Amino acid sequence: MSAMGAARRSGVILAALVALGGAAFVGVMVRPALPVDETRYLAVAWEMWRGGDYLTPHLNGAVYSHKPPLLFWLINLVWAAWGEVSGVAARLVAPGFGLASLLLVWRLSRALWPEARDAAAMAPWVLATTGAFLVFASLTTFDAMLTAATLLALLALVWARRGGGRAAWLGFGAALALGVLSKGPVILVHTLPVALLMPLWAERATRPAPGRWYGGVGVGVLTGLALTALWLVPAILNGGPEYRDQVLWGQSAGRMVDSFAHRQPFWFFLALIPLFVWPWGWSPLLRAFTPRALWADEGARFCAVQLVAALAIFSAISGKQPHYLLPEIAIVAALVARQVGGAVAKPWRAIALIPVALMALAALAAASGLIPEAALRGFFVPIPSALLAFAVSAGVILAVWSIRAPALALGLIAPGALAVFYLAGGPSMRALYDATPIAQALAAHQAQGLAVIGGRYHGEYGFAGRLSAPVDALYTPEEIAAWGLAHPGGAAVARLDREPPDWPMVAEALFRARAYGVFRAPEAASVAPEATEAAPAAM
Known part of the structure; x- marks a missing residue:
């Protein structure tokens, strides 16, 4: 990859924001709020708006202890600013944190590798056009918020490593509090191991004194607890001990011992790794994850420790969902961005394009009545939609095949696939999933x-x-x-x-x-x- 000037780096970051923001907006306009998660969270926000209880969320008139209140607060704030209750405005709140995550992964990359400004600018583009992030960050869930909080916490750790002192640890604690208010104590799984395992990633010659470092970690955790208590204590008094137990323990630690939902085998996340790295990891850029690359410098080791620790802990937890590792996809993007450069041979591009081609063929098959199971379940693809989806997929394939710049070529694949999906599946989603x-x-x-x-x-x-x-x-x-x-x-x-x-x-x-x-x-x-x-x- 040739050296980029400041204007070009800014253009790449802007393109990433447009890609994710456009995907989120189109998704909100094309598909309904999906049951049961998106419809449930919108219902909780609605009951907060209608009932006026901003301390303790409610669902169907009962205390809702499954998630903390930050998303619901922000939706209500947007409605108040908007002047009315709006489904479109509410569904754009969570994706806003996806956009924030793009800027934060850029800042984290700059902090980890100060000399690699071009790679740092490329990190948001890689993240925005990674298929799993493009989809999950566009939904009304808590994971984009958690990703932003995780990146803030990791950025604070790097700041502390560079001598940020007490201010860095207070920032670490504030990020932890943001994560707890977003999705609960699970933020600690994404952030605490890399803080505690500092000796594994920090350069030996300049490694911080253990007492000072772990004292700072303690200050950060206590700060996070104190900030969280500003909401939690009044909420417990308002919602009672059952609400306290569920929001602090049952919905996070309970999954580690005996999940009451989403039970999956230990290898579940390992099997999903190809999904998490598509399309960028379906190419020679996968070299970013060789042991040599992951242990090449302090920044790479920092990312490697964070990824391996989170993957190991979440694999041990009985309850698993693909979006639980959304923060780790941001770290993957930071590592891949360092490897973007040079040519990506056409056979590799063809492999990454396979999902796009399969979507187009499936759309044509469904429109032609060749998938009986889809018809039995009411799924349909109008022939004009199928033809348009096929044309778009052909255009994406031709562009990816022809464009010389690998960053642009690979970055078109996931947005193109999502466009094909919405064109083909949008009518059925509106007909079959609109409440x-x-x-x-x-x-x-x-x-x-x-x-x-x-x-x-x-x-x-x-x-x-x-x-x-x-x-x-x-x-x-x-x-x-x-x-x-x-x-x-x-x-x-x-x-x-x-x-x-x-x-x-x-x-x-x-x-x-x-x-x-x-x-x-x-x-x-x-x-x-x-x-x-x-x-x-x-x-």
Whole structure:
């Protein structure tokens, strides 16, 4: 890679911001909020807005202890600034932290390798166009926020290593507090091991005195605890001991011992490494992860220790989801950016383009009716959408094949794949995963009572319907009958393939690739004669 001037480095960083920001905005406009996570978090933010309890989040009228409140605070702040409740504005809050992460990975790379300014400028571009980050950082979840907090904490550690003193450790603590308020104590898994394992990565000749270094780590942790307590103590008083136990222990440490959700084998993350490094790692740039490269200098060792420690700890935790390692993808990008340069042969580019080609072929096959399982689940691709997706994929393949600059060529692959996916899958996602039709049907009956039948309620309809009434969960025929008698005119949602109640159906819609109906419980007058006839029999 030829040397870049300041203007060109700024242009690369700006291109990274545009790539991720554009992907996030297009995603918000093309697809609905996805159940159950995005719909649930929007529902929690909505209940905070409606109820005015900013200390303790709520979901469906009950205390919500699964996640800390920062995302919900920020969504409410955006709504207050916007002047109204807006789904689009709310769904752009979390991706904003993805954009912040691009700038932070640039700053971290500059701090780790001060002499490599070009590589530092390339790090945001690599990160923004890494497929897994491009997707997960565009969602309304907590992981982009956690990534930003992790990068801030790591930057503070490098600052402390360079002699930043007490200010650096206070910054480390503030970053830890930001991470705890974003997603809980899991921030410690991403940051504390690399701090504690300083002797492994610091140059021997200039290594800090252990007492001073670990004393600083202690100051940082205590600072983080103190800042977190400014929210946590009032929240515990407001939400009670059960809320305290869940938010501090149950939702983080509980997964390490016996996960109650997302249980996966220990090798789960190892199997996903090809996904985490696509497309950049599907090329000779994979040399960034050879033992020699990872141990070449202090900055590389710092990154290696962080990556290996996080991967080992998360692999030992029983609950696993791909997005748990989103902060580590930023570190991967920093390492890969140092290797960007020279030519990437066309056979390697062809390998990285395989997912794009497969998406285009799958779109054509679905549009032609050649994937029966997709049709059975209601998934469809209109022929014009399939043809457009195929044309875009062909354009991406041609551009990647023709462009000489490897950074630009490889950087087009993941955004191109996402464009193909939205073109082909956007219509089906809107038809099959939009909670709005069911939510609006429920909203018309919430004064009489609302319920879901045959499954747990995760807040799927709360925000889309702007619901103010709680939704009951019903499982047995006895519960359904009793609820109907207690809520005449109320509405209940049920899957049509699971023996729905024998009540009038007022709405029908596809949701989560299943057919659902909204059923209205009989009015009191219509059940009174039956109750009257039953009375003599009881005597």
